[in-house]
Amino acid sequence: MSLKFWKPGTAEPGSNLDRATANEGNIVSSSPYSLSSQRERLPIYKHREKLLYCIEKYGVTIVVGQTGCGKTTQLPQYLFESGWASEGNIIACTQPRRVAATSVAGRVANEVGTILGDEVGYTIRFEDLSDKNRTRILYMTDGMLFRETLVDPLLTRYSVIMIDEAHERNIYTDLLLGILKKIRRKRPGLRLIVSSATLDASYFLDYFTSNNSPDEATIISLEGRMYPVDVAYAEKPTPDYVRAAAETAYNINMQHIPGDVLIFLTGREEIEQCLEYLAEMLVSLPRMATRLVPLALHAGLTTDDQLRVFENAEKGSRKVIISTNIAEASVTIEGIKFVIDSGFVKICTFNPSTGLSALVTVPTSVQSATQRAGRAGRTAPGICYRLYPSSAFDTLPRSMPPEITRTDMTTPILQLKSLGIDDLMKFEWVTAPPAETVLRALEGLVANGMIGEDGRLTVMGEQVAECPIEANIARMLFKSKEYNCGEEILTIAAMTAIQDPWVIPDGAPGALAELERRKFTAEEGDHLTLLNAYNAFVKHGKSSNWCKSHALSFRTMSRAVSIRSQLKKYMQRFGLPLNSCQGDAQSLRRCLVSGYVRNGARWLPDGTYRSVRGEQILHTHPTSVLFTRKPKSGWVVFHEMEETKKTQCVFFCSCFGGMDDGLTKCRIRIITEIEPDWLVEHGMVYQDKRKKPVE
DNA sequence: GAGCACTGC
Structure with a gap:
């Protein structure tokens, strides 16, 4: 029983839209650009003069452009070439993801003809490849620029700041836009570029012109460079989109010429289910048919397994990549010709009345469905199969609610307070967080002793605001002084900041891995179990082989080491003792409760x-x-x-x-x-x- | 009783 599709006569308008991260994405190697003629062939080149004129004339320039138009790599170079980085000024370009910041910086350094870290550099957490005096174009994560505002509230080093991928509406992007609007009032010389890959970017224009002169902001649209993607809808809703996805992939294989398939599901469990369905169906695959190679892709995989999706399929076979939302923007796989979209995604929501956040499965948005479809048209025309009727598509929201509306605001509000933004009601949010979220956050901060009776930050509040960690965890670090367990709490803080470090595969190897994990078990619970795992990792020389034989992810554990040493510096600066409680689990647990x-x-x-x-x-x-x-x-x-x-x-x-x-x-x-x-x-x-x- | 979207400091 296979799902019937209805295919509209024409490609959906805008279906070839894509996000700018695509070319800048993960792991894919890119061809070197070194000739200026290659730069001049990019679609953005013919807009060069107009862009420079607008940036000169307007405070804020909103640039709308699709993937491959070159805005991320070219715009900072145009600004550099026309003198915006003279007199020691820096041109900044922020990215939501670390890989994007590093890989784009590498490409631009190559185009400029300089060593990465000299005139062109990047700054991400734990890696600063920039030169304080020489770097003129600086790529960085938006979180890093936000953090810099805590040290230099007017961001005086920069002459131009480009906020890339603003349509993704990360919390740091949103906070930065709010702060930058404020900074522009005090530093009218600062130029701002807001870059978005979706057409409905005019709300950014409205945002920057409200309470300002109309000359404050302008908007420019660039052409993209994508192939058309036909969209087909299911005729009827399906009760089981995981099975429908597997069947559709099978049918594509029977009906179409070669080209890889990318399936969007919501999580690991569904991906594994879909792999099973496919395995069942492949038994009856005719001998002459193209061979199917199913591959899973999600963040919980090891690096090696993730890299497998980038290997070319053998001749006479076709890759079917079954992925979470990670393939929507963070990871780009070339050669995808068919996309199968379940229409669902898992997002994190926050319930201010209970103070708890939750992971829920919801329908995607038009923006996200369009982005997913665009993944089929990167190297040639493609087809996107949506496993829901077009009537359901019409009910989808235009875009996902911005992160700021569905996340705990405790830590961000503490940081805004630290920036001197005391009246949160007057702060010009791009989208305001729910009032109840703000109230609960303030209430919690008062109860935790971060905000005093007078509504101002306490000494601890000021210091916690500086810590690159959630406020409740930072509070544990501060309280560890009373319980004499700084060493242990520091480790636990780092271990809770990383993803689950255990790698438990399916089937028999999984059972063995499970036994390995049990070896670290502490009777008191998971925090102490994580502490045991970290200590054992250090005791065994932080070795990758040791991790492999103990079902731990070396990459994740190494990250815990970096985070721990970073947090340790903050503790030392704040004069917090690094004592060990010497196995006194009760003190340790009492300290945990403080957070x-x-x-x-x-x-x-x-x-x-x-x-x-x-x-x-x-x-x-x-x-x-x-x-x-x-x-x-x-x-x-x-x-x-x-x-x-x-x-x-x-x-x-x-x-x-x-x-x-x-x-x-x-x-x-x-x-x-x-x-x-x-x-x-x-x-x-x-x-x-x-x-x-x-x- | 049985399994974790994705970032980021």
């Missing part, structure tokens, strides 16, 4: 937990060492919560007009057993009544 006061939960005899805030039903995540065990005290704190829905049918019904039958499940990750008194000890004052664990 997790909002994340308390109590155990119930049915094996679930109830959150202290909001009485929400919580389940233990299967990766937790407390998954198979009742906490003796009956109380725990947890690092984070995620919400998942039981079946795809539910996603489908609830998201595309049906009902929600309540099969959502909240899981808590990284859990540690505590005593309930410790919650009160750490300022759980606004909690009306303390419930005893039920026996």
Whole structure:
């Protein structure tokens, strides 16, 4: 039973849209550009004079251009060539991702004919390849530029700042735009370029011209360089898009000439299910048919496995890459001719009334569906199969709600306060966060002693704002002084900042890996288990082989080492002692509670937990060492919560007009057993009544 | 009872 598709006569307008990261993406090697004639052939070149004129005349220039038009690599060079980097000034270009910042900087250094780190450089966390005196074009992550505002609030080093990929609406991009609008009032000489790959960028224009002269901002559209992508829709909704995706891939293989296939699903579980379906179908693949090579792609894979999707398929075979949203912008695979789009994505949302964030599956947006389709037209015309009817497409929101509207604002608000932005109601947000999110964040900051009675930052608040880590974790670092456990808390802080370090594959190797992981188990819970893993990693010389034999990701563990040493510098600067509690797990856990006061939960005899805030039903995540065990005290704190829905049918019904039958499940990750008194000890004052664990 | 979208400092 295969899904029938309906194909509109013409390609969907704008379906060849793509995002600018594509060429700048991950891992793909790019051909060297060294000749100026190659630069002149880029579509952006004929707009050069107009762009320079606008940047000179207007404070803010909004540039709309698709992938391959060259704005990210060329615009900073045009500015450089026309003197914007004279007198020691720097031209900055921000990127949402580290790989983009590094790879674009490398290409531009090559075009300019300089060594990377000299006239052209980049700055990302843990890597600064720039020269304080010589660098004129600086690529950086938007998070780094945001951090720089805490040190130099007017960003005086820069003459032009280009915010690239602004349409992605990351929280740092949004915060930077707000701050830069403010900076422009004090430094009218500073020029701003806001670059977006989507056509509906006029809200950026409205944003910069409101409360300003109309001459403050202008908008320019550039031509793209993409091939057309035909879009086909499912005739009817499908109850099982994972199976439908596998069937569609199979049918493409039977009907079409060679060309690789890219499937967008929401997560690892679906990807593995889809691989199984495909394996079943491939048994009946006719002998003469093109061979199918299914490959998974998601962030939880090892680097080696991720790299496999870039290898060319053998002659007479076709790659089917089954991916999460990582292939939408972060990773670019050349040679994709067919895209199969489930129409769903997992996003993180935040519930201000419980203070908990959750991972939920939702329908994508028009912008995102267009972006996914564009992945089929990078090297030749392509086809995108959408596994939902065109009537469902018409109900999709234009774009995803910006991150700032669905994230905890505690840490960003602390940082804005530190910048001297005290009246958050007057701050000109591109999109304002929900009022309740702001109120809860302020309430939490007051309760945590970061903001005083007078509404100003306390000494600890000022210092926590500087730390490159979530405010609640930073609070643990500060409180470690009282519990004599600076060493251990520092490690735990670093370990919770990374992704899950364990690599547990499917099947039999997975069971073995699971046994390896159990070796690190601490009775008290996951935080101490992570501490054990880190200490063992260091004890064994931070070796990659050791990681391999203990089911740990070397890449992730190495990142924990970097983060730890960075945080250590902050602790030393703030005079926080790096004492070890010498195995005193109780002090350590009491210190943990200081950061997790909002994340308390109590155990119930049915094996679930109830959150202290909001009485929400919580389940233990299967990766937790407390998954198979009742906490003796009956109380725990947890690092984070995620919400998942039981079946795809539910996603489908609830998201595309049906009902929600309540099969959502909240899981808590990284859990540690505590005593309930410790919650009160750490300022759980606004909690009306303390419930005893039920026996 | 059984499994984690993606960034970023």
